[in-house]
Amino acid sequence: MTDTTSPMTLSHAEAATPIAPGRTPWKHEAIGFVLGFALLALLPLIFGDTYARHILIMAFIYAIVASNWDLSLGYGGVFNFGHLALFGIGVYAYSLLTKLAAFDPWVALFASGVIATLAAILVTIPILRLKGIYIILVTFGFAQLVMQVIISQSAITGGTQGLVRIPGLYVFDHNMVRDGKSAYFYIALALLVASTLFLRVFVRSRAGASIVALRDNEEYAISRGVSIVRQRMLTLAASAFFTGIAGAFYAAYQRNASIDVFGMSLATIILSMVLLGGTSTIYGAIIASFVLTIFAEWMADFGAWRPMITAVLIIGVMLAYPSGLVGMIKASWGALAGRLKRPA
Amino acid sequence: MSALAEILFGGLFQGSLYAMMAVGLALVWTTIGVFNFSHGVFMMLGAYIAWQLVELGLPAAVAFPVAVVVMAGVGWILQASVVRPLIGRPNIVLVVVITTLAAGSLIENGALTIWGPRSKQIPALIAGNTTIGGVGVSLHQIAIIVITPLILAALWMFLNRTRLGLALRAVAQNEDASHLVGLNVTALYGLAFAIAASLAGLAGIFMGGYRFMSPVMGSDPLLKALIVVVFGGISSISGPIFAAYLIGFFEAACSYYFGLYWTPALLFGVLILTLMVRPEGIFASRSRGLA
Numbered sequence: 007m008t009d010t011t012s013p014m015t016l017s018h019a020e021a022a023t024p025i026a027p028g029r030t031p032w033k034h035e036a037i038g039f040v041l042g043f044a045l046l047a048l049l050p051l052i053f054g055d056t057y058a059r060h061i062l063i064m065a066f067i068y069a070i071v072a073s074n075w076d077l078s079l080g081y082g083g084v085f086n087f088g089h090l091a092l093f094g095i096g097v098y099a100y101s102l103l104t105k106l107a108a109f110d111p112w113v114a115l116f117a118s119g120v121i122a123t124l125a126a127i128l129v130t131i132p133i134l135r136l137k138g139i140y141i142i143l144v145t146f147g148f149a150q151l152v153m154q155v156i157i158s159q160s161a162i163t164g165g166t167q168g169l170v171r172i173p174g175l176y177v178f179d180h181n182m183v184r185d186g187k188s189a190y191f192y193i194a195l196a197l198l199v200a201s202t203l204f205l206r207v208f209v210r211s212r213a214g215a216s217i218v219a220l221r222d223n224e225e226y227a228i229s230r231g232v233s234i235v236r237q238r239m240l241t242l243a244a245s246a247f248f249t250g251i252a253g254a255f256y257a258a259y260q261r262n263a264s265i266d267v268f269g270m271s272l273a274t275i276i277l278s279m280v281l282l283g284g285t286s287t288i289y290g291a292i293i294a295s296f297v298l299t300i301f302a303e304w305m306a307d308f309g310a311w312r313p314m315i316t317a318v319l320i321i322g323v324m325l326a327y328p329s330g331l332v333g334m335i336k337a338s339w340g341a342l343a344g345r346l347k348r349p350a
Numbered sequence: 351m352s353a354l355a356e357i358l359f360g361g362l363f364q365g366s367l368y369a370m371m372a373v374g375l376a377l378v379w380t381t382i383g384v385f386n387f388s389h390g391v392f393m394m395l396g397a398y399i400a401w402q403l404v405e406l407g408l409p410a411a412v413a414f415p416v417a418v419v420v421m422a423g424v425g426w427i428l429q430a431s432v433v434r435p436l437i438g439r440p441n442i443v444l445v446v447v448i449t450t451l452a453a454g455s456l457i458e459n460g461a462l463t464i465w466g467p468r469s470k471q472i473p474a475l476i477a478g479n480t481t482i483g484g485v486g487v488s489l490h491q492i493a494i495i496v497i498t499p500l501i502l503a504a505l506w507m508f509l510n511r512t513r514l515g516l517a518l519r520a521v522a523q524n525e526d527a528s529h530l531v532g533l534n535v536t537a538l539y540g541l542a543f544a545i546a547a548s549l550a551g552l553a554g555i556f557m558g559g560y561r562f563m564s565p566v567m568g569s570d571p572l573l574k575a576l577i578v579v580v581f582g583g584i585s586s587i588s589g590p591i592f593a594a595y596l597i598g599f600f601e602a603a604c605s606y607y608f609g610l611y612w613t614p615a616l617l618f619g620v621l622i623l624t625l626m627v628r629p630e631g632i633f634a635s636r637s638r639g640l641a
Binding site for chain 2: 079085131132135136138139140142143144146147148150151154155157158270271274277278281285310311313314316317318320321324325328
């Protein structure tokens with residue numbers, strides 16, 4: 007999948023202009039996109055057992071969360087450390103809407119995306135004037151605030167105990183439990199396709215170019231008429247919708263909700279997916295989500311050593327390839343292409 | 351009377367611990383311009399090393415200083431391995447967040463493997479209890495309240511009155527100029543991390559003396575130290591110290607009047623409001639520099 011899509015270059019100068027020569031033509035990208043996701047859609051034919059499909063579904067959810075984070079963190083340059091709170095809001099919005107308000111699961115799924123978007127707009131207000139590390143701290147504080155409110159309102163949210171028996175999704179009369187998870191697999195894949203399509207169209211649009219311009223040269227972008235207030239809100243809101251939906255899907259799939267989604271460990275995993283993949287690519291985060299999720303499963307036998315090996319690998323990749331896995335793939339692809347060309 | 355004494359005592363005690371943690375974070379931020387997310391893990395490691403030394407039969411008076419010195423070495427090594435190679439990269443702030451988080455996870459899981467998940471406790475600085483103003487307190491906590499300001503004052507003296515401390519502040523203010531006057535900037539970066547790590551280790555020893563230790567004991571203090579640093583302003587040493595005590599009192603008062611559950615929510619609410627009004631922190635001057 008990786009070599010067919012060839013994500014756009016990381017160079018800021020090139021990324022800032024929508025029609026720079028170094029960019030992949032949209033037709034090439036569309037072909038890679040369709041081929042890549044068609045391959046993913048064929049995976050249940052190879053992996054028949056429920057557990058392998060479960061791993062893939064989790065990888066899809068992580069991929070949605072990580073790639074949306076790449077929009078605000080990578081393209082927007084907004085160090086939003088409350089991204090996982092938006093995911094958590096999706097989880098709890100879905101759980102409470104279906105359990106307490108008896109919403110239809112699909113309506114609740116969509117509503118969770120909207121609620122996460124509203125929350126993102128709300129959190130943008132205090133960070134409009136802030137830069138860099140201060141944004142990290144406020145958004146981090148926001149995430150903690152949401153978690154603390156959920157813990158303290160235990161009568162509704164279940165507090166630290168969490169919620170169980172959350173209604174799952176349905177597809178007509180299809181039996182969601184006895185189909186080897188194939189329905190959930192294709193719903194998760196469809197969500198990932200929709201989210202990725204949305205993100206790629208967004209970053210290739212004029213709005214996408216303007217948020218990159220704000221990141222790379224704020225004064226110049228503002229002087230050329232880009233509104234930092236509007237674009238920052240747009241960035242955060244755009245990154246929140248599918249994140250919230252992913253949270254809702256996660257709750258529907260797991261059938262329970264717990265405050266673990268606000269914890270540092272999940273945030274660290276997802277953040278390493280974004281950075282390991284290479285920021286400002288969208289595809290990088292998705293690839294890294296697959297790599298890390300499958301890698302974590304593959305190392306299940308190592309027990310306590312697993313998080314340590316993962317940590318060492320993350321540090322190693324970050325030190326050797328600052329532009330992440332995508333940079334690594336590009337470097338090796340470039341070397342390979344150079345070697346193939348030479349004899350001719 | 352007893353309510354006031356309880357809030358005053360709780361505030362002083364929590365404030366001391368927060369100050370020890372926050373000063374290290376601020377020191378690293380001002381000199382290197384990065385946020386060290388393994389700072390909480392330093393605290394945990396300091397406590398475990400002290401516990402191990404006491405377990406080996408060393409008296410506490412020897413074990414604690416040795417643990418603090420070992421932590422300085424750990425800080426130096428961490429800086430050299432996951433921070434220094436990244437200096438000069440355009441996205442250093444973000445990449446250091448992930449490398450220090452990963453290093454923290456490595457150390458945390460390492461501690462879990464070596465020492466196991468069972469809770470441990472290290473001997474108190476001074477054993478015994480007493481009653482002040484109708485509130486029962488342990489002598490260990492009083493020792494912390496007394497020792498912390500002395501250590502912070504010593505740090506202030508070091509940064510303002512010694513050549514090495516002044517060099518550290520010079521790097522914080524202007525790295526290029528420091529290079530030009532012949533300061534060893536790389537070594538000073540290491541020194542900032544070493545001091546931060548030993549302060550965190552000491553905070554861990556303090557904490558391990560009155561509460562059970564676990565490999566994840568550092569994550570909550572790290573969070574609190576982050577709040578303190580934001581609240582007090584990131585660009586100085588004195589700002590976070592004042593803020594640490596202020597937040598200590600705020601927490602003590604909140605948990606007395608509103609209960610333990612609402613305290614963190616109120617704290618974060620105040621934090622976000624502070625940043626909206628004064629993004630540079632309440633005690634900060636507008637320039638970046640130490641002390």
